[in-house]
Amino acid sequence: MSRSLKAEMEMRGREDIEMGRDITPPIPPLSYSLHDSFLLSHCSACFSPLPLRPTFPHIPLPLPHLLSYCSPRCSTSDSPLHFSSAEFHLLRSYPSSFGESSDLRAALRFLYSLPASSGSVPNGRLAGLLTNRDKLLARTGYDEELVERIRDGARIMAAARKMREGHVAPEQNDFVLEEAALCLVLTNAVEVQDDSGRTLGIAVYGPSFSWINHSCSPNACYRFFLSSPPPCCSQARLRIVPGARHGLETQKESGVCSISEFSYGEMSENNGPKVVVRSIKRIKKGEEVTVAYTDLLHPKEMRQSELWSKYRFICSCRRCSSSHLTYVDHILQEVSPASRQSSSLLSGQDIYIDGAIESLTDHINDAITEYLESGESESCCKKLEDMLTQGLLYEQLGGREEKSQPVFKLHPLHYLSLNAYTTLVSAYKVRASDLLTLYSGTEEHHLEALDLSRISAAYSLLLAGATHHLFQSEPSLIASVANFWMGAGESLLTLASSSVWSIIVKRGLPATNLSYTLSKYICSKCSLMQKFRAILHHGEAQSTDLENISSEFLDCVTNITQKVWGFLIHGSQYLRVVKDPIEFSWLGTSKDSSTRDIQPHLRSSAVVSYHGDEGSFSVCEAHKCIFQVGVHCLLYGGYLACICYGRHSYLITHIQNILDPEECLINRFHETDEL
Numbered sequence: 001m002s003r004s005l006k007a008e009m010e011m012r013g014r015e016d017i018e019m020g021r022d023i024t025p026p027i028p029p030l031s032y033s034l035h036d037s038f039l040l041s042h043c044s045a046c047f048s049p050l051p052l053r054p055t056f057p058h059i060p061l062p063l064p065h066l067l068s069y070c071s072p073r074c075s076t077s078d079s080p081l082h083f084s085s086a087e088f089h090l091l092r093s094y095p096s097s098f099g100e101s102s103d104l105r106a107a108l109r110f111l112y113s114l115p116a117s118s119g120s121v122p123n124g125r126l127a128g129l130l131t132n133r134d135k136l137l138a139r140t141g142y143d144e145e146l147v148e149r150i151r152d153g154a155r156i157m158a159a160a161r162k163m164r165e166g167h168v169a170p171e172q173n174d175f176v177l178e179e180a181a182l183c184l185v186l187t188n189a190v191e192v193q194d195d196s197g198r199t200l201g202i203a204v205y206g207p208s209f210s211w212i213n214h215s216c217s218p219n220a221c222y223r224f225f226l227s228s229p230p231p232c233c234s235q236a237r238l239r240i241v242p243g244a245r246h247g248l249e250t251q252k253e254s255g256v257c258s259i260s261e262f263s264y265g266e267m268s269e270n271n272g273p274k275v276v277v278r279s280i281k282r283i284k285k286g287e288e289v290t291v292a293y294t295d296l297l298h299p300k301e302m303r304q305s306e307l308w309s310k311y312r313f314i315c316s317c318r319r320c321s322s323s324h325l326t327y328v329d330h331i332l333q334e335v336s337p338a339s340r341q342s343s344s345l346l347s348g349q350d351i352y353i354d355g356a357i358e359s360l361t362d363h364i365n366d367a368i369t370e371y372l373e374s375g376e377s378e379s380c381c382k383k384l385e386d387m388l389t390q391g392l393l394y395e396q397l398g399g400r401e402e403k404s405q406p407v408f409k410l411h412p413l414h415y416l417s418l419n420a421y422t423t424l425v426s427a428y429k430v431r432a433s434d435l436l437t438l439y440s441g442t443e444e445h446h447l448e449a450l451d452l453s454r455i456s457a458a459y460s461l462l463l464a465g466a467t468h469h470l471f472q473s474e475p476s477l478i479a480s481v482a483n484f485w486m487g488a489g490e491s492l493l494t495l496a497s498s499s500v501w502s503i504i505v506k507r508g509l510p511a512t513n514l515s516y517t518l519s520k521y522i523c524s525k526c527s528l529m530q531k532f533r534a535i536l537h538h539g540e541a542q543s544t545d546l547e548n549i550s551s552e553f554l555d556c557v558t559n560i561t562q563k564v565w566g567f568l569i570h571g572s573q574y575l576r577v578v579k580d581p582i583e584f585s586w587l588g589t590s591k592d593s594s595t596r597d598i599q600p601h602l603r604s605s606a607v608v609s610y611h612g613d614e615g616s617f618s619v620c621e622a623h624k625c626i627f628q629v630g631v632h633c634l635l636y637g638g639y640l641a642c643i644c645y646g647r648h649s650y651l652i653t654h655i656q657n658i659l660d661p662e663e664c665l666i667n668r669f670h671e672t673d674e675l
């Protein structure tokens with residue numbers, strides 16, 4: 001749909017495809033490399049973490065930067081390529097000033113696997129993949145840093161290849177092939193993540209994956225398998241076919257070779273992380289299949305500039321090309337000046353809007369970066385909450401000091417607010433656990449830690465609710481929403497299982513009353529548990545099911561949350577402003593009303609103070625609600641994750657472990673028996 005420069009090729013549905021189906025078999029990479037920082041902790045052939053010992057260095061010399069392998073099998077299959085591609089020579093002589101080397105190494109491995117005849121670069125393609133070299137090195141949109149990196153990188157690659165040949169070749173003046181391979185890696189490589197979401201390295205896949213274009217409202221997503229995929233995934237067929245964009249060129253004319261013409265060189269099918277593409281919407285026969293190359297929760301301008309700087313194309317997808325901003329994109333970037341006193345929107349301050357956005361962005365990003373670098377959780381919480389609650393004053397942006405100061409605030413669903421929530425979830429959690437480790441013992445500290453955990457859980461619920469609100473207008477956000485609901489569920493269930501509750505209810509209630517059996521829990525109002533178990537069993541969702549389940553879930557969870565929200569947010573400056581973390585009609589949907597309504601509103605009637613005399617009943621009630629909301633979030637997030645990642649995903653295993661730990665253990669024993 002949109003990688004206009006990656007150009008003229010696209011993939012289409014070969015048949016009608018339901019949502020939540022694998023549409024490719026596991027595709028092995030053409031080339032792959034770990035990031036430098038994982039070279040000594042992960043296997044360079046399969047990307048899995050190394051066993052503590054033994055490791056299998058491919059040569060017995062204790063040189064720095066050596067690759068490591070998890071097993072003799074991985075070492076045998078990958079180390080020949082490591083040497084023949086000149087990756088070894090590159091690492092040995094690599095100038096540390098050049099930074100990350102994984103793109104260069106992947107390019108070397110790619111070059112080595114090319115058929116010997118591919119000395120020229122026909123129509124800007126290698127092995128069917130667009131190199132994008134002309135665009136990346138072009139004068140228009142000239143990016144000095146990038147051009148320099150490509151030119152120098154190609155020179156370093158060529159030097160390594162020469163070293164491999166073992167003789168001093170005459171000075172080479174052009175590095176077209178190396179440049180093309182490096183540009184191809186920059187354009188086509190995808191980041192490979194492990195189960196915890198860490199980016200381990202990069203991989204380049206053949207046309208069946210790389211010809212899939214980008215859209216900001218895609219209908220497919222992809223996932224990686226570091227170890228061998230379960231049999232059901234391996235049997236999946238390729239359900240997409242290539243098509244030429246303009247219907248004029250045939251594949252041969254466009255310089256595209258078929259997948260089978262490509263030599264895999266010494267790379268065996270067992271090496272490198274495999275990728276599987278999966279539908280997240282219904283796809284009609286002949287419809288273009290698209291995935292996201294960028295974060296879909298970023299606002300339009302940001303996505304456009306990310307896509308331009310990385311791939312040199314201007315996205316023209318439905319979300320980007322509509323004449324008015326879509327609702328989701330409008331919400332993600334909304335910043336309006338409001339009067340501090342009267343809360344009415346002001347006009348005439350538009351000239352300060354750009355400055356306000358820039359300044360708000362800096363403040364939020366600085367607080368987040370500082371937290372990530374220094375771990376200073378308390379000051380980060382304060383800075384972020386101040387900024388979210390108070391916004392920026394007109395005079396801070398260079399306006400005249402006036403009696404009724406206009407104030408610039410972030411919308412609660414602004415992408416910066418969402419980033420802030422993510423950080424606050426973590427920062428409050430860290431504060432709670434620090435408190436318990438530093439001052440174990442006193443009841444006061446335990447209660448304070450519980451306060452902080454409550455706020456952390458409340459932010460995770462708000463994050464899930466906010467993205468869910470956007471998901472209702474933009475179904476391609478399903479993967480993010482799945483993760484946020486699962487996160488909220490886990491956070492709430494951890495909170496519910498905290499031992500501190502027993503301190504609060506020691507006025508007569510034994511702690512055992514507070515433990516619930518997750519696997520036996522059935523909600524009388526919805527069928528979420530049954531639906532979740534059903535999708536685990538059959539593995540296949542239907543779009544109509546999703547609609548029903550979503551509305552059942554929302555009814556239930558909105559209802560229970562209303563009872564307990566006031567309790568969860570007690571003590572947080574910003575969360576008091578949020579009337580409801582799931583149902584956002586209180587914000588209004590029209591442009592003018594969206595900021596006006598963001599005024600502090602404390603639902604004091606709902607606040608249960610366990611320090612007061614309200615008795616143990618309300619605390620118990622609150623605790624029960626937290627548990628119930630937690631289970632609902634976990635199951636719904638799990639249901640969505642099944643659609644995006646399949647039922648064999650580690651995420652689903654993780655949920656099953658929380659739901660029925662014993663049963664999971666038994667199942668695992670059975671699986672071992674069968675082997």
Ligand SMILES: [Zn+2]
Nearest residue numbers: 043046070074
């Ligand atoms: Zn391995």
Ligand SMILES: [Zn+2]
Nearest residue numbers: 216315317320
């Ligand atoms: Zn777009």
Ligand SMILES: [Zn+2]
Nearest residue numbers: 523525526556
């Ligand atoms: Zn329910």
